[in-house]
Amino acid sequence: MLATLCDILDCTPADLIATSAQNLPARRAAGEANRTARHYRGPRTPSVSSAFRHLAPDAAPAEQGGEGTAGRSQTSQTKQEITQAGAFLTWLADRGRTIEHCQQADLDAWHTEKLATRRRAQTFLRWCMRTSRMSRLLLPPQVVHQDQAPLHxxxxxxxxxxxxxxxxxxxxxxxxxxxxxxxxxxxxxxxxxxxxxxxxxxxxxxxxxxxxxxxxxxxxxxxxxxxxxxxxxxxxxxxxxxxxxxxxxxxxxxxxxxxxxxxxxxxxxxxxxxxxxxxxxxxxxxxxxxxxxxxxxxxxxxxxxxxxxxxxxxxxxxxxxxx
Incomplete structure (x- = not known):
């Protein structure tokens, strides 16, 4: 299990153990990355490994008796982003594509259903575009529901x-x-x-x-x-x-x-x-x-x-x- 996690996070066992010992939110997110990896059925390209490393929380060492600067809300958000990143990669693999060959039609289809949940993958997708791991494509705007006007x-x-x-x-x-x-x-x-x-x-x-x-x-x-x-x-x-x-x-x-x-x-x-x-x-x-x-x-x-x-x-x- 440790070897699998190190492969996904692109780090050494010593780095992972040190990070886990210092920071509880990072350890929780790492566990989520490990679970997501076990369910991932697509090809393990370099983009996949670096993606999970990118999504790991950037948290300072925990203070005595606390959880560090990454609080529970940040940990929860990170876990959701990791889960949806893995779900997107699996979904894309089922369509016969890797992240490098993702097309606009794929992104549109991904966001068609369960938009509120699947939007969490956009952190990963933006990073892939920014680092040239996939083509620059259009994503739905962050604010999707114009939910402010009261109902009659x-x-x-x-x-x-x-x-x-x-x-x-x-x-x-x-x-x-x-x-x-x-x-x-x-x-x-x-x-x-x-x-x-x-x-x-x-x-x-x-x-x-x-x-x-x-x-x-x-x-x-x-x-x-x-x-x-x-x-x-x-x-x-x-x-x-x-x-x-x-x-x-x-x-x-x-x-x-x-x-x-x-x-x-x-x-x-x-x-x-x-x-x-x-x-x-x-x-x-x-x-x-x-x-x-x-x-x-x-x-x-x-x-x-x-x-x-x-x-x-x-x-x-x-x-x-x-x-």
């Missing part, structure tokens, strides 16, 4: 209704969709929720998004209860130490927000547009300060939104109004 409220409610009622959809994605479309939660915050943030007293269910916890309407209550029960059957959530509501595949880690976005889009939920539509509707129904506190938003954000929408709560002052 009728459309948001129709998508929400389908997520709540369509039992053919994955349960995890349906629960996430409810949190995005009802409570305007960004996926980066959704993946940080834990099972302890779901408060179930047997009669009602609430989720701790801010202060106070937000009660769930009955259809969402049933969905969340069913999901928490089924969640225990996931192999990567079986450990008692995994308290994430949306556990990731790495032990003790939450789901990657990019992965959750992909799952939401696969069931027809645009995360950013749906969230924007939800928060704009909510600030028209209650004071911005109240919404901000309950849903974990900054009060300036909700105040700005209600002012733009021309809501009647624009001049509401937070505080105790019972005196």
């Amino acid at each position: 409220q009728h459309r948001r409610l129709a998508i929400l209704r389908r997520a709540l009622n369509d039992d053919s959809l994955p349960l995890r994605a349906r629960v996430a969709a409810a949190l995005v479309l009802l409570y305007a939660q960004p996926v980066t915050r959704v993946v940080r929720l834990t099972v302890d943030d779901v408060l179930d007293d047997g009669a009602t269910v609430a989720v701790r998004l801010g202060d106070p916890p937000s009660p769930l309407p009955e259809p969402v209550t049933d969905l969340v209860r069913a999901y928490i029960q089924s969640r225990q059957l996931l192999p990567y959530a079986s450990s008692r130490s995994s308290q994430w509501l949306f556990p990731g595949r790495q032990p003790g880690q939450p789901m990657n927000p990019v992965s959750l976005q992909v799952h939401l889009r696969e069931i027809g939920v645009p995360p950013q547009r749906g969230r924007t539509s939800a928060i704009r509707q909510l600030v028209l129904q209650a004071p911005a300060a109240v919404i901000a506190k309950a849903l974990g938003y900054h009060d300036k954000t909700t105040t700005r939104l209600v002012t733009k929408a021309g809501g009647t709560w624009a001049r509401y002052a937070s505080g105790d109004h019972t005196r």
Whole structure:
């Protein structure tokens, strides 16, 4: 295994051992490169070896008790780039080509499906073009989804209704969709929720998004209860130490927000547009300060939104109004 990894990374065993001993993120990325290499079925050209070496994280030695300058988010991104680089090379080999003979039609076909996932290979592709290991071809722009304009409220409610009622959809994605479309939660915050943030007293269910916890309407209550029960059957959530509501595949880690976005889009939920539509509707129904506190938003954000929408709560002052 060490010899295989050294062949891919184009380094000596001594270099690899020294790097692994110094830096945990580099060691994790190296492990991902090794796993990717074992599944790679194409020819092992010099470009393949140098590609994985290029994708290895450039991290300083870890400080005592830490993981160095390359944090977990960087490590996760690097692992995804390595995985997609290997997937692209395998996919290209199945088409009877190597990276040196890749054509524009190949890149277009690669990006046609699963664009959000396959875009991770672009780090490798740009490097290959820059170092003349492949021809200079056109890549799709980094910003693919113009996902900022809010949905019309009728459309948001129709998508929400389908997520709540369509039992053919994955349960995890349906629960996430409810949190995005009802409570305007960004996926980066959704993946940080834990099972302890779901408060179930047997009669009602609430989720701790801010202060106070937000009660769930009955259809969402049933969905969340069913999901928490089924969640225990996931192999990567079986450990008692995994308290994430949306556990990731790495032990003790939450789901990657990019992965959750992909799952939401696969069931027809645009995360950013749906969230924007939800928060704009909510600030028209209650004071911005109240919404901000309950849903974990900054009060300036909700105040700005209600002012733009021309809501009647624009001049509401937070505080105790019972005196």
